[in-house]
Amino acid sequence: MTIQFNDETFKDDYTFKNSKEALARFPFPFHEDSYMYSVNLEPHVTSRPGSVYEMGFDVDEHYVSEMRDRAEVLAQDPLRSQSLPHMTLAGWDFLELVMENKSKDYPDLFELHKDGNKWRWINKPLGIDDTFTFLDETTLPYGPLEYIGRQTQGDHVLLDQREDNLWADAGIVTTQADWSLDFDIGMNFFQWHAPVPLAAELGVFKRALKFLMNIQLGAPARRLNWTMTVNPLLDTSPENYAEWGIQKTEITPETIGSKQHLRVELQTLWRLPRSNALVFPIRCYLASFEDIATVPKWGRRLHRVVRDIPDELATYKGFIDNKPLMLDFLSKFDDGLPTSDGIWPDIETEPPLQK
Amino acid sequence: MSAGAEKIAVTVSEKVVLNDLVTRFQFKRTDGGSFPAFSGGAHTVIEMKDGDMTRLNPYSLMSNPLTPEFYEVSIRRDSEGRGGSMFMHDQVNVGDEMVLSYPVNLFSLDLRARKQLLIAGGIGITPFIAQIKQMSLMSGNFELHYSVRTKSLGSYVDDLTDQHPNNVHIYYDDQDQQIELEHLLSGQPLGTHVYVCGPKGMINWVRSTAESLGWPESSIHFEEFLAPQSGKPFSATLAKSNVTVDVGEHESLLEAIERAGVDAPYLCRGGACGQCETRVIEHDGDIKHHDHWLEDEERACGDKIMPCVSRFEGKTLVLDR
Numbered sequence: 178m179t180i181q182f183n184d185e186t187f188k189d190d191y192t193f194k195n196s197k198e199a200l201a202r203f204p205f206p207f208h209e210d211s212y213m214y215s216v217n218l219e220p221h222v223t224s225r226p227g228s229v230y231e232m233g234f235d236v237d238e239h240y241v242s243e244m245r246d247r248a249e250v251l252a253q254d255p256l257r258s259q260s261l262p263h264m265t266l267a268g269w270d271f272l273e274l275v276m277e278n279k280s281k282d283y284p285d286l287f288e289l290h291k292d293g294n295k296w297r298w299i300n301k302p303l304g305i306d307d308t309f310t311f312l313d314e315t316t317l318p319y320g321p322l323e324y325i326g327r328q329t330q331g332d333h334v335l336l337d338q339r340e341d342n343l344w345a346d347a348g349i350v351t352t353q354a355d356w357s358l359d360f361d362i363g364m365n366f367f368q369w370h371a372p373v374p375l376a377a378e379l380g381v382f383k384r385a386l387k388f389l390m391n392i393q394l395g396a397p398a399r400r401l402n403w404t405m406t407v408n409p410l411l412d413t414s415p416e417n418y419a420e421w422g423i424q425k426t427e428i429t430p431e432t433i434g435s436k437q438h439l440r441v442e443l444q445t446l447w448r449l450p451r452s453n454a455l456v457f458p459i460r461c462y463l464a465s466f467e468d469i470a471t472v473p474k475w476g477r478r479l480h481r482v483v484r485d486i487p488d489e490l491a492t493y494k495g496f497i498d499n500k501p502l503m504l505d506f507l508s509k510f511d512d513g514l515p516t517s518d519g520i521w522p523d524i525e526t527e528p529p530l531q532k
Numbered sequence: 533m534s535a536g537a538e539k540i541a542v543t544v545s546e547k548v549v550l551n552d553l554v555t556r557f558q559f560k561r562t563d564g565g566s567f568p569a570f571s572g573g574a575h576t577v578i579e580m581k582d583g584d585m586t587r588l589n590p591y592s593l594m595s596n597p598l599t600p601e602f603y604e605v606s607i608r609r610d611s612e613g614r615g616g617s618m619f620m621h622d623q624v625n626v627g628d629e630m631v632l633s634y635p636v637n638l639f640s641l642d643l644r645a646r647k648q649l650l651i652a653g654g655i656g657i658t659p660f661i662a663q664i665k666q667m668s669l670m671s672g673n674f675e676l677h678y679s680v681r682t683k684s685l686g687s688y689v690d691d692l693t694d695q696h697p698n699n700v701h702i703y704y705d706d707q708d709q710q711i712e713l714e715h716l717l718s719g720q721p722l723g724t725h726v727y728v729c730g731p732k733g734m735i736n737w738v739r740s741t742a743e744s745l746g747w748p749e750s751s752i753h754f755e756e757f758l759a760p761q762s763g764k765p766f767s768a769t770l771a772k773s774n775v776t777v778d779v780g781e782h783e784s785l786l787e788a789i790e791r792a793g794v795d796a797p798y799l800c801r802g803g804a805c806g807q808c809e810t811r812v813i814e815h816d817g818d819i820k821h822h823d824h825w826l827e828d829e830e831r832a833c834g835d836k837i838m839p840c841v842s843r844f845e846g847k848t849l850v851l852d853r
């Protein structure tokens with residue numbers, strides 16, 4: 178597999194773009210014409226070659242530029258990467274997990290050579306060739322979580338499991354949808370989910386927590402989550418609100434198609450072997466409304482979802498003010514035809530737009 | 533989600549008789565590959581094919597958890613039990629092929645602790661052996677207090693005292709030596725966590741003493757796997773699968789469900805983890821709860837059962853499975 182890496186930005190001039198191939202594998206999050214919050218976890222097993230579900234840790238055309246964006250955020254705000262002292266072992270577990278998966282899944286891009294605890298890691302896209310001692314922090318330029326987090330797309334949170342709960346005790350977080358590691362660090366499962374409306378009433382949390390605590394080694398789980406972002410800005414953190422809060426108010430009927438992005442998180446959960454912690458990678462994929470609308474099924478469905486979503490969810494996801502503008506744009510791509518089940522684009526089988 | 537959705541094919545590579553009661557088994561991967569690392573305190577579930585009966589018994593892993601080249605467990609012969617340990621002792625030999633589940637940990641160290649205080653009785657030593665290996669490799673601060681019946685039945689006493697002379701304290705029952713628990717618990721520095729694994733009486737003793745001395749619940753850890761008990765045969769109807777299973781005298785309800793080809797979740801198979809919890813749709817008789825997962829109110833209510841250890845006596849039992 179060869180990947181042509183883009184040279185692009187996720188701020189200022191926003192040159193981020195999806196190629197045709199990237200759009201075709203975009204993880205569109207709606208499996209039917211409506212949306213309700215649910216936990217919808219499934220086993221994270223390889224499925225659909227070419228899709229974002231094929232590999233444990235998906236690498237795509239945005240990899241190199243995303244990692245550059247992360248390095249810039251970290252240079253400005255080092256607190257985006259934190260690890261409480263007892264989480265170092267979990268960091269090593271995570272480093273191993275990523276290195277083993279990537280070197281197996283992308284042998285032309287990544288290599289891992291082990292000689293006992295002497296490891297050599299080669300990351301060709303980022304030009305890294307490091308030799309270090311596994312479990313010896315002094316042999317890496319950063320702690321293990323930050324070291325591998327700087328080379329792995331997505332945010333990564335390490336959850337310690339104790340007292341029948343999960344605790345967000347470490348993380349590297351620069352592409353988050355409006356939450357803050359610095360604020361959430363040390364919190365447990367119920368504390369950090371407090372802001373989600375409706376969900377608590379649905380009683381999904383207790384079940385979700387039980388499920389997560391029983392995730393086993395070798396059997397990771399995944400789900401998709403989504404929100405809306407104006408401009409392909411990865412860092413929509415509370416710390417960066419001055420930047421993105423204002424952009425939401427600047428959208429017009431002319432710019433909405435290119436500036437409004439559907440932001441999808443592929444969330445996976447893995448049991449880590451030595452620490453018995455979980456790692457929670459949150460991988461962000463962005464696609465503009467106008468790109469999404471080139472897929473007839475997705476255009477139809479996105480309109481219906483945005484139209485019918487309860488106001489409290491649109492508020493929670495931060496797009497209630499722009500909802501009328503979105504509907505004006507999206508309605509042009511909804512001809513009322515039925516849509517096929519499931520999230521996949523079904524380009525071959527779904528009819529083209531009839532208007 | 534069953535424990536060991538992921539399984540490992542292994543070959544018995546060593547069988548060492550430690551004393552009259554305990555034998556150690558070592559496993560290597562049949563495909564020659566390496567084992568997943570694990571955390572000290574984890575167990576594996578061993579599949580035992582005994583004629584047309586399959587037993588699945590959990591045992592604590594005691595090999596080096598961080599970079600395991602093999603897995604090891606120590607099994608105490610239980611001649612009163614349902615035969616899993618007897619099968620291992622009498623029928624399993626070097627060269628035999630078996631199947632293990634991926635490790636699962638329900639008794640892990642709290643890595644925030646300033647000091648780990650480990651209290652073991654008898655075969656309860658096994659999870660601590662892996663934890664001690666883990667802590668030695670990571671310069672963790674620990675102290676072990678290990679109570680055994682006699683010198684000859686003290687599995688691993690010599691290894692432990694040789695390797696950690698300053699951290700290991702042995703107590704021999706036949707010499708009337710006893711852990712001075714109150715004294716021990718009172719003298720611990722702030723931030724110490726206590727872990728106990730051993731007979732039920734010992735677990736209760738340590739838990740209640742620690743609680744009465746004001747130890748926070750979150751600093752008291754214990755592992756108590758119950759072996760499924762034998763009992764009178766009974767039948768259960770599985771409503772969703774539309775089958776009725778007959779549970780034999782020496783079989784657990786969970787094993788009978790599995791034997792019928794119905795997939796049922798589990799992790800510990802010892803009444804501790806909650807994973808196998810099953811809704812009782814209807815029952816006319818007595819549910820014999822043997823787990824320590826359900827709350828008293830839930831038991832009184834009678835609408836839940838833990839099929840890994842609990843049984844039934846009566847006319848009808850209908851389960852949501």
Ligand code: FES
Nearest residue numbers: 801805806808840
């Ligand atoms: S399997 Fe753990 S309680 Fe039954």
